[in-house]
Amino acid sequence: MLELVNVEVRYHEVILVIRGISLEVQQGQIVSLLGANGAGKTTILKAISGILHHEDGKVSEGFVKFEGKRIDRLESYAIAEAGILHVMEGRRIFEHLSVEENLLTGAIMHGNVRTHSDLEKVYTYFPKLATVRKRTSGYLSGGEQQMVVIGRALMGQPKLFLLDEPSLGLAPLLIKEIFDILKTINRDEGISMLLVEQNARIALDSSNYGYVLENGRIVLDGLSDKLKQNEDIKEFYLGLSELGSRRSYRDFKHYSRRKRWL
Amino acid sequence: MGKILNYIIAGLANGCIYSLIAIGFVLIYKSSSILNFAQGAIVILSAFVFYSFTIQLGIPIVIAILLALAFGALLGFVIERFILDRLIGQPILAIIILTLAFSEFLKGIMNLGWGTDILSAPQLFPRGNITILNIATLDYSRIAFLVITFVLISIFAIFYNKTKIGLAMKATSDDTIAAGSVGIRVRRVFAVTWIISCITAAAGGILVTNVMGIHYKVAEIGYKAMAVALVGGLQSLPGIIIIGPVMGILEFLSAAYLDPLVDGGMRDLAPFIILLIVLIFRPSGIFGWERIERI
Numbered sequence: 001m002l003e004l005v006n007v008e009v010r011y012h013e014v015i016l017v018i019r020g021i022s023l024e025v026q027q028g029q030i031v032s033l034l035g036a037n038g039a040g041k042t043t044i045l046k047a048i049s050g051i052l053h054h055e056d057g058k059v060s061e062g063f064v065k066f067e068g069k070r071i072d073r074l075e076s077y078a079i080a081e082a083g084i085l086h087v088m089e090g091r092r093i094f095e096h097l098s099v100e101e102n103l104l105t106g107a108i109m110h111g112n113v114r115t116h117s118d119l120e121k122v123y124t125y126f127p128k129l130a131t132v133r134k135r136t137s138g139y140l141s142g143g144e145q146q147m148v149v150i151g152r153a154l155m156g157q158p159k160l161f162l163l164d165e166p167s168l169g170l171a172p173l174l175i176k177e178i179f180d181i182l183k184t185i186n187r188d189e190g191i192s193m194l195l196v197e198q199n200a201r202i203a204l205d206s207s208n209y210g211y212v213l214e215n216g217r218i219v220l221d222g223l224s225d226k227l228k229q230n231e232d233i234k235e236f237y238l239g240l241s242e243l244g245s246r247r248s249y250r251d252f253k254h255y256s257r258r259k260r261w262l
Numbered sequence: 263m264g265k266i267l268n269y270i271i272a273g274l275a276n277g278c279i280y281s282l283i284a285i286g287f288v289l290i291y292k293s294s295s296i297l298n299f300a301q302g303a304i305v306i307l308s309a310f311v312f313y314s315f316t317i318q319l320g321i322p323i324v325i326a327i328l329l330a331l332a333f334g335a336l337l338g339f340v341i342e343r344f345i346l347d348r349l350i351g352q353p354i355l356a357i358i359i360l361t362l363a364f365s366e367f368l369k370g371i372m373n374l375g376w377g378t379d380i381l382s383a384p385q386l387f388p389r390g391n392i393t394i395l396n397i398a399t400l401d402y403s404r405i406a407f408l409v410i411t412f413v414l415i416s417i418f419a420i421f422y423n424k425t426k427i428g429l430a431m432k433a434t435s436d437d438t439i440a441a442g443s444v445g446i447r448v449r450r451v452f453a454v455t456w457i458i459s460c461i462t463a464a465a466g467g468i469l470v471t472n473v474m475g476i477h478y479k480v481a482e483i484g485y486k487a488m489a490v491a492l493v494g495g496l497q498s499l500p501g502i503i504i505i506g507p508v509m510g511i512l513e514f515l516s517a518a519y520l521d522p523l524v525d526g527g528m529r530d531l532a533p534f535i536i537l538l539i540v541l542i543f544r545p546s547g548i549f550g551w552e553r554i555e556r557i
Binding site: 077094 | 351426429430432433436437438439440441442443444445446447448551
């Protein structure tokens with residue numbers, strides 16, 4: 001349903017951040033996008049959701065297609081209306097609004113029709129939010145804020161979620177809880193997801209397919225189960241050497257081996 | 263005793279108009295961090311337009327009021343679409359300076375179009391006054407000010423808190439980019455913001471010139487409204503609705519009781535002295551946002 005073909009992204013017309021990336025998300029899939037800091041993961045999501053335009057960035061080559069239509073020239077609200085909801089990095093809630101108001105903002109674009117039942121749906125996925133619905137969302141805990149942001153996107157009747165580091169700054173138990181809910185949403189609502197994560201383990205565990213990004217290029221891709229078996233992924237992203245065993249520092253060389261992909 | 267009460271009520275009536283005009287500042291500031299220095303000029307320009315509709319063209323007052331408000335709305339739309347549109351992505355300071363220039367431009371137009379004499383606005387309310395309990399006398403126009411601003415501010419509050427556009431405005435003022443990402447048409451929200459600000463400015467202009475006369479210098483009321491907005495806190499609508507009347511009362515009281523001591527002028531000075539004091543102790547205004555920080 002989502003297809004990036006040979007996409008190149010430039011900021012301020014000159015700074016090349018993404019060089020010729022092609023990737024695909026199929027209906028109902030969870031696809032993860034892995035890579036180190038600065039590899040360009042977030043930029044790809046911004047290119048899809050149109051937020052790039054607000055940062056003087058542009059898709060300068062190639063195109064982004066959603067359900068057969070080109071969307072890389074559209075404004076971000078039009079892309080949201082088409083069904084791509086971007087859950088941005090760093091929990092961008094409307095902090096002076098209450099939890100319920102935050103959720104309702106997600107439904108503004110679709111008018112009144114399903115607002116009430118959608119709200120109930122969000123509260124069933126995130127029962128915690130129902131107990132704090134009148135609270136000012138800026139004072140919620142990090143995990144609750146992440147739930148608000150995902151719930152807000154769910155109110156927009158999405159077909160595809162772009163999730164940017166939903167695990168950022170959360171406790172391991174909470175990360176697991178949020179990913180479990182995301183998987184349930186994917187299964188029950190049929191919402192496809194493109195997931196950007198630093199936490200490679202949970203990303204590969206939750207997704208069907210994965211891409212590895214380095215310096216603005218895709219260097220590796222494959223089914224998540226296959227990627228988990230890949231030696232390089234194991235060493236660089238999962239922190240394992242031999243199957244499942246942690247390495248002792250005693251065996252470690254003084255310099256770390258650096259993988260050159262191309 | 264009766265005198266004090268008179269000052270207080272007159273101040274209250276004036277202060278309500280400050281609140282009305284300050285709504286425009288706050289809305290625009292909240293949605294786009296622009297401080298609109300042209301607000302005062304828009305107030306008076308609308309009053310001039312109202313004057314032309316009634317006195318020069320002879321349109322009935324009620325229709326002329328509606329037309330003047332519509333003129334305000336159109337002006338807001340034009341400013342947003344054709345002037346600010348070109349400045350998207352430019353530094354905020356450039357836009358603020360632009361509003362200052364636009365204010366002078368409008369004053370120039372007013373000088374050219376209507377001259378520099380003080381014009382007297384058409385009578386909106388019957389002359390005369392009522393006496394309450396033998397201690398205070400009130401003329402009808404002050405009472406009308408109170409009632410009208412109360413009604414207008416209530417309408418606005420309902421619009422802002424209960425409608426989807428209001429919610430979209432609140433969301434946009436919190437985080438413009440996130441608002442766009444959930445499908446809110448941010449540009450449309452900006453346009454609505456400017457339209458509402460200019461309508462409230464026009465309403466304030468029609469009311470205030472009814473007692474002060476129409477003259478381009480009256481545009482300085484914009485700065486008093488700005489003082490109200492800053493004291494109340496630039497992000498807080500309840501703040502300015504409370505502070506406006508308080509400021510009006512303090513202004514009239516200081517004019518009445520301090521003027522004899524300092525040879526006059528306190529009426530224009532009082533709001534800014536209060537502003538200075540408040541800014542020293544609470545830079546974000548009495549009801550302004552301090553950034554929400556979780557601990």
